[in-house]
Amino acid sequence: MKDALLAKIQDGSAVVAVVGLGYVGLPLARHFIDAGHHVIGVDTAADRVAMLLRGECPLGHLPGDWVAPAVASGHFAPTTDFGMLADADAVVICVPTPLTAHREPDLSHVRAAAEAAARSLRPGQLVVLESTTWPGTTEEVLLPLLLARGLEVGSGFFLAFSPEREDPGNRAYSLGDIPKVVGGVTDACTEAAAALYGRVCARVVPVSRPAAAELAKLLENVFRSVNIALVNELKMLCDRMGLDVWEIIDAAATKPFGFMPFYPGPGLGGHCIPIDPFYLTWKAREYGFSTRFIELSGEINTSMPHYVVTRVMEALNDRGKTLRNARVLVLGAAYKADVNDLRESPALRLMELLREKGAVVRYNDPHVPRLDHGPVSLESTPLSAEELAASDCVLVATAHAAYDPDFIVQYASLVVDTRNMTRHVTRHRDRIVRA
Numbered sequence: 001m002k003d004a005l006l007a008k009i010q011d012g013s014a015v016v017a018v019v020g021l022g023y024v025g026l027p028l029a030r031h032f033i034d035a036g037h038h039v040i041g042v043d044t045a046a047d048r049v050a051m052l053l054r055g056e057c058p059l060g061h062l063p064g065d066w067v068a069p070a071v072a073s074g075h076f077a078p079t080t081d082f083g084m085l086a087d088a089d090a091v092v093i094c095v096p097t098p099l100t101a102h103r104e105p106d107l108s109h110v111r112a113a114a115e116a117a118a119r120s121l122r123p124g125q126l127v128v129l130e131s132t133t134w135p136g137t138t139e140e141v142l143l144p145l146l147l148a149r150g151l152e153v154g155s156g157f158f159l160a161f162s163p164e165r166e167d168p169g170n171r172a173y174s175l176g177d178i179p180k181v182v183g184g185v186t187d188a189c190t191e192a193a194a195a196l197y198g199r200v201c202a203r204v205v206p207v208s209r210p211a212a213a214e215l216a217k218l219l220e221n222v223f224r225s226v227n228i229a230l231v232n233e234l235k236m237l238c239d240r241m242g243l244d245v246w247e248i249i250d251a252a253a254t255k256p257f258g259f260m261p262f263y264p265g266p267g268l269g270g271h272c273i274p275i276d277p278f279y280l281t282w283k284a285r286e287y288g289f290s291t292r293f294i295e296l297s298g299e300i301n302t303s304m305p306h307y308v309v310t311r312v313m314e315a316l317n318d319r320g321k322t323l324r325n326a327r328v329l330v331l332g333a334a335y336k337a338d339v340n341d342l343r344e345s346p347a348l349r350l351m352e353l354l355r356e357k358g359a360v361v362r363y364n365d366p367h368v369p370r371l372d373h374g375p376v377s378l379e380s381t382p383l384s385a386e387e388l389a390a391s392d393c394v395l396v397a398t399a400h401a402a403y404d405p406d407f408i409v410q411y412a413s414l415v416v417d418t419r420n421m422t423r424h425v426t427r428h429r430d431r432i433v434r435a
């Protein structure tokens with residue numbers, strides 16, 4: 001079984017099914033298509049599948065020109081029909097892993113996708129989970145569902161975990177350049193999964209078991225969350241001490257070893273860093289273990305929007321104004337620069353908090369023409385000299401490359417900058433408050 005699968009992978013004839021066509025699944029599908037494979041893309045969202053079938057790419061930051069030719073040539077078959085999984089030699093699951101309302105892991109999408117894979121499982125198939133999750137998920141959740149079909153793992157079928165390291169909007173790295181960690185349930189599973197990723201990644205890093213790969217991914221994200229919390233705390237201290245945290249980080253970063261710069265901001269955003277660490281916290285509880293670094297960094301990072309709003313209030317106060325009825329223009333709604341992704345964006349939390357305090361909130365984001373988030377339902381305001389001048393405060397939440405800091409500072413009376421976007425502005429520096 002394994003040799004037949006390996007041969008198909010190596011000669012490019014293996015059909016790959018990608019379940020979940022989002023930020024992770026779509027770029028992956030594209031790489032397999034580019035490597036010559038036929039790809040079946042299965043998604044529950046009928047509108048997304050319809051878009052893809054029309055040849056359109058639903059993700060703003062990805063070039064979409066590959067979709068139409070891939071669909072037309074039959075190399076890419078987007079569908080909502082899970083029965084198509086039976087045609088695949090490898091099934092890669094890239095569905096969301098959010099938190100529940102009680103901030104506990106929500107594996108419902110993973111479970112649903114794994115059940116679908118189990119229904120279609122046939123001898124010789126490889127199943128890989130890519131969704132970020134707690135260590136143990138592949139063997140405790142997926143494996144029993146697949147074993148129930150009566151095949152043996154490692155010979156009848158193959159199962160592995162391989163975390164995604166996609167960084168949307170990052171032009172320096174794409175899937176092909178980033179080493180891919182792979183942990184199979186058996187050695188044969190690791191070998192099959194490593195061969196599959198060897199088709200699209202320059203380097204595959206095998207580890208001993210799926211849980212090691214699952215935890216490696218969480219370590220990467222906990223590492224970011226903890227270090228961002230550390231610099232956020234340092235920023236608050238620096239503000240009190242009258243020191244410039246950005247200057248200090250840049251100075252420390254000249255050390256050629258043992259230091260890696262992280263930068264403060266208005267809070268954590270995106271689908272990964274604010275959420276994934278809590279998958280580990282949840283699993284650790286089963287072992288009577290409390291992950292204190294994760295809890296503390298979560299506490300600091302979620303308090304940042306409150307801190308920023310306090311800085312806005314103080315800055316207005318220094319100018320004889322109150323936040324109540326102040327006109328605040330928030331620049332950037334997406335959680336990071338140059339993407340249109342609003343998931344967990346601290347800018348949304350900032351807008352909520354500013355509104356609660358009675359501010360009149362508007363926003364501009366060249367990538368997000370309109371947003372509907374809870375009570376906030378707004379359209380992006382054009383970033384004109386008049387709009388800047390009419391605002392009591394311009395709050396930089398996300399430093400999109402499209403923004404011209406000199407223009408913004410020239411027309412605004414007050415700029416509260418959470419991203420150090422205005423660092424090179426030389427004129428009217430008295431209008432800038434860093435927060």
Ligand SMILES: NC(=O)c1ccc[n+]([C@@H]2O[C@H](COP(=O)([O-])OP(=O)(O)OC[C@H]3O[C@@H](n4cnc5c(N)ncnc54)[C@H](O)[C@@H]3O)[C@@H](O)[C@H]2O)c1
Pocket residue numbers: 019020021022023024025042043044045048094095096097109110112113130131132133164165166167168271272
């Ligand atoms: N976005 C990132 O940068 C990133 C990076 C690394 C890891 N991850 C992880 O990858 C996983 C996927 O994240 P994403 O950002 O691609 O999510 P996404 O929301 O962009 O896309 C998920 C897709 O899965 C579909 N879907 C949901 N349930 C499904 C089901 N049962 N069957 C088939 N399709 C289903 C959705 O309709 C959507 O199209 C998550 O576990 C995430 O933590 C994301």
